Amino acid sequence: MTKTLPDLPPGISLISHETVTSTNYEAKLLANDDAPEGTVVWAKAQTHGKGRMNRNWVSKPGNLYSSIILRPSTSLAQATQIAFLPALALGEVLARFVPVSNYSFKWPNDVLLNKKKLSGTLLESGDWSTNESKWLVIGCGVNLAHSPTETRFPATSIFEETKQLIPVKDALFYYYQFVYEWYLRWSKEGFSSVRNAWLKHAHGLEEEMTANCGQQSYTGRFIGLDNNGALKIQTDIGLRTIRAADVYLNH
Incomplete structure (x- = not known):
């Protein structure tokens, strides 16, 4: 109907x-x-x-x-x-x-x-x-x-x-x-x-998290989103922009 x-x-x-x-x-x-x-x-x-x-x-x-x-x-x-x-x-x-x-x-x-x-x-x-x-x-x-x-x-x-x-x-x-x-x-x-x-309501913003991208994972501080909504993580080796992953806070 x-x-x-x-x-x-x-x-x-x-x-x-x-x-x-x-x-x-x-x-x-x-x-x-x-x-x-x-x-x-x-x-x-x-x-x-x-x-x-x-x-x-x-x-x-x-x-x-x-x-x-x-x-x-x-x-x-x-x-x-x-x-x-x-x-x-x-x-x-x-x-x-x-x-x-x-x-x-x-x-x-x-x-x-x-x-x-x-x-x-x-x-x-x-x-x-x-x-x-x-x-x-x-x-x-x-x-x-x-x-x-x-x-x-x-x-x-x-x-x-x-x-x-x-x-x-x-x-x-x-x-x-x-x-x-x-x-x-x-x-x-x-x-x-x-x-x-x-x-404004982002879970874990400015906290350390791990992004599991399948065969590779990245750990760093969640600092925001790029212009298309990809996740931005500041790692020890530089900024990573992630488009698909499972994410977990490290605590």
Whole structure:
């Protein structure tokens, strides 16, 4: 079923499901079928939810699982800056519903609550070879009511940390309101305002961390982001700019 979300910016529409394999998978099918920018796929549960590096995302009912299609008129390299917007939007949701919450942003795109993982983002794209294939799908899973166990990084939910249960539909409404506001701002102002807002809540800024890039690791002080959102670490042998890695604080 498709319906327009009330009171959200014009052009945003919602496709809702009880259960899907993954909202990103459904959104990619729609994007390849010329679905318009602002199409949101939402499901109450996923059977094969997916996170970064093809990791499984546990997706039982009660949390928020959704993806949005965007069609920015930029290069693909610039468009990947959009991956920072979900964290900013979720930060505003937390500020609205749980104003005393201690949240932070863990590079590249996780949101932490009391230093435990609350959400994750998966960005996928078309091949950018034609105007029709210039699309991004940004999926986000947010632990509202419960969190998985036996995870690589300690996980939590809003309810577990605050005893406040945010209705899924309320979280969906405000999350995409803020995502779209940040998207419009990014479209007009570029990445600078996004980067500055993200760094205000950056997990581990100016602290020592290790970035595991697969076959190689780098340890140093996290000093910021470059103009496209890559991680900047000052190591003993110089500045390293890292575009993909798992990062860990060294304490």
